[in-house]
Structures are given as structure tokens and as C-alpha cells.
Amino acid sequence: MSKPDAGTPTSTSDDGIRIRHYDDWMLPQVIDLFVAEYASDREEEERSFLEFYEHPFQRAHGIRLVALDAERVCGFQSFFYWPYMYRGRELRTFQSGRSLISPDYRGRRIFARLLSFLAESEDRPEIDFLMGFPVEMSYGSFMRNRWSNPLDLVWYARILHPFSVIRSGPPSDAGFDFQREPEAVEPYYPYDGFSLSKNPDFVAWRKAYAATRTYYYFHHREGEKMVRFELKPNQRGRINELVIGDIVGDCGDPELLRRGLRALVRSAKRHSFLTILTIAVNAQFADSSLIASLRRLGFIRLRSKIYFIVKPIAEKPESEDPRCWWLLRSDIDTW
Numbered sequence: 001m002s003k004p005d006a007g008t009p010t011s012t013s014d015d016g017i018r019i020r021h022y023d024d025w026m027l028p029q030v031i032d033l034f035v036a037e038y039a040s041d042r043e044e045e046e047r048s049f050l051e052f053y054e055h056p057f058q059r060a061h062g063i064r065l066v067a068l069d070a071e072r073v074c075g076f077q078s079f080f081y082w083p084y085m086y087r088g089r090e091l092r093t094f095q096s097g098r099s100l101i102s103p104d105y106r107g108r109r110i111f112a113r114l115l116s117f118l119a120e121s122e123d124r125p126e127i128d129f130l131m132g133f134p135v136e137m138s139y140g141s142f143m144r145n146r147w148s149n150p151l152d153l154v155w156y157a158r159i160l161h162p163f164s165v166i167r168s169g170p171p172s173d174a175g176f177d178f179q180r181e182p183e184a185v186e187p188y189y190p191y192d193g194f195s196l197s198k199n200p201d202f203v204a205w206r207k208a209y210a211a212t213r214t215y216y217y218f219h220h221r222e223g224e225k226m227v228r229f230e231l232k233p234n235q236r237g238r239i240n241e242l243v244i245g246d247i248v249g250d251c252g253d254p255e256l257l258r259r260g261l262r263a264l265v266r267s268a269k270r271h272s273f274l275t276i277l278t279i280a281v282n283a284q285f286a287d288s289s290l291i292a293s294l295r296r297l298g299f300i301r302l303r304s305k306i307y308f309i310v311k312p313i314a315e316k317p318e319s320e321d322p323r324c325w326w327l328l329r330s331d332i333d334t335w
Contacts, residue, residue, distance in 0.1 A: 022064035096132035178216035220260035246330035254289030
């Protein structure tokens with residue numbers, strides 16, 4: 001366990017607040033911040049934090065920043081390693097998350113300084129770009145910090161059983177006949193687009209910290225070709241929703257993708273307790289075959305959306321082009 005400020009770069013403002021990299025001695029105070037903000041269980045909060053950030057994959061690559069007043073932690077911001085593929089190469093890209101400022105220190109632009117620290121630091125690690133999916137409350141702060149909002153994920157929904165809201169209760173694991181484990185399939189990486197990496201180490205880390213979440217898989221095969229859909233049940237009030245989070249496989253074949261979606265809709269309709277099947281996508285992706293398939297299969301575009309933001313650190317102008325992003329709900333760390 002390192003001593004405070006032992007060999008780590010810092011940025012200090014006129015009011016004495018320092019921005020620096022996280023160190024192990026700060027853990028109790030960081031957990032205090034989250035427990036106070038969310039009224040969460042301390043043991044569960046610490047367990048979750050350690051599983052997420054102290055896993056060997058993320059500990060080796062992720063970036064955690066804190067704001068310090070003397071030795072008091074008054075703010076936390078992380079950029080966890082979230083690699084994207086582009087033209088056959090895995091980029092060093094990081095997703096913004098777990099941003100929190102102590103109520104005693106809000107209104108002092110600490111969050112803005114946490115966001116700016118990496119861009120202004122001369123000895124930062126190699127970074128191609130930062131990206132994220134901010135909530136409404138923090139969106140404006142990112143925009144003022146010169147992040148860009150090239151696109152939003154938009155929701156599409158296919159109604160399955162509208163009357164299930166009257167006669168059905170919450171879905172149970174026993175009610176699904178989808179597979180619980182994914183079968184191996186070659187990832188789809190659009191040549192001219194960004195797509196989330198399927199690096200085995202990255203996938204293993206995600207699986208470890210999401211071990212308590214329930215996922216299902218639907219596989220559509222045609223000869224030697226296959227497309228795999230990752231699914232998660234969700235409940236919105238009395239609406240039983242099945243969310244498509246990830247699509248992996250021969251997604252560059254528009255007809256195979258459409259037939260796979262159609263087979264998934266048929267399979268989902270066999271579950272009488274399911275109200276809707278939903279998917280969040282980048283509707284501006286240059287290859288519009290996914291959107292065309294959704295429309296042909298009766299999916300309706302909803303008003304709700306998810307902000308997507310990006311900040312290039314290296315020269316990556318393509319990262320701000322909405323046509324270059326193959327994005328789905330599973331691109332978000334909370335999937």
C-alpha cells in the first residue's frame with residue numbers, strides 16, 4: 001500500500017484540491033463516497049468495487065482518478081479499459097464511469113478537472129480515445145469539457161404479448177427455453193467501423209464482474225454460418241421485457257441477420273409472459289441492414305435514447321463519425 005502522493009502525477013488548483021491517480025490507501029474513503037451517495041450496503045459496495053477494478057485485467061489497464069483535499073478523497077472518476085476494434089486493430093480506448101463528487105465539494109468544478117486531467121497530463125498512458133454513455137445529469141458537464149455527442153443509441157421494440165401485463169407476473173428462470181451458455185462464434189468486426197473487442201481477457205473480466213446477472217443466448221445457424229444473440233430479461237413495471245444486448249457472428253450478411261432476427265422473434269413469442277422484445281442500436285451506422293431488418297420485422301422506434309459521447313486523445317477523427325460505430329446495448333458496462 002503506497003503512501004499518499006508517492007511518485008504519482010498530480011494537478012493542484014488554487015483552492016488546494018489535487019487531482020491524482022487512485023492508490024490503494026484511498027479505498028475506504030472511495031467506498032464511503034458511494035455508500036453515502038447511494039445508501040448502499042458497505043460490504044456489497046466494496047465487493048463490487050474490488051471485483052470490477054482489482055481484477056488483473058482492469059488493474060493492469062484501467063485508470064482511476066481522485067480529487068483530494070489534503071488527504072480527504074472528495075471525488076472519484078474512472079476510465080476503465082474498454083477496447084474497440086478498428087480495421088483489424090484493437091485500440092486503447094476507455095469508457096468513463098463511476099463519477100462521483102462529495103456533496104460538500106460540488107459547485108467547484110472538480111468533476112470538470114477530473115475529466116480534463118488525462119488530456120492535460122504529459123505522462124498519461126497511451127490512449128486513442130475516451131468514450132461513455134452519460135446520464136442526463138452529467139451530460140452537460142461532458143459537453144462543456146469538449147466531449148462530442150456524435151450519436152445516441154435509440155430503442156426499437158417489437159410487441160409480443162400486449163395482454164401479458166394483465167395476466168402475467170415477473171418472468172422466472174424456469175420459464176425461458178433459451179440457452180444459458182454462449183456457443184463459440186467468430187466475431188463480426190465491420191471493416192470500416194468501430195466494434196467492441198471480443199478479446200478473451202476482456203470478455204473474461206466482464207463475465208467475472210457480471211456473474212450475478214442473468215443472460216440467455218439464442219443461436220441461429222445456416223450450414224456453417226451462425227449468428228448469436230445475447231439476451232437479458234428486464235421488468236419495467238408490469239411490462240416483461242426481453243432485451244437484445246449483443247449480436248455476434250456473420251452480421252455482415254444482411255439476409256442471415258434478418259433471418260436470425262425473425263427466428264428470434266418467433267422463439268420469443270412462444271413465451272406468453274413476455275410483453276416486448278427490445279434492442280438499442282446506433283441507427284446512423286453506415287450499414288443500415290440491421291435497422292432495415294428491424295423495421296421489416298415490426299419493430300417500432302421508441303422516443304427513449306441513450307447518449308453516446310467520445311473524446312479523441314490521439315488523432316482519431318473517425319471516432320466522431322456516427323456512421324463508423326456498430327453499437328448495441330451490451331457496449332455499456334452496466335449491461
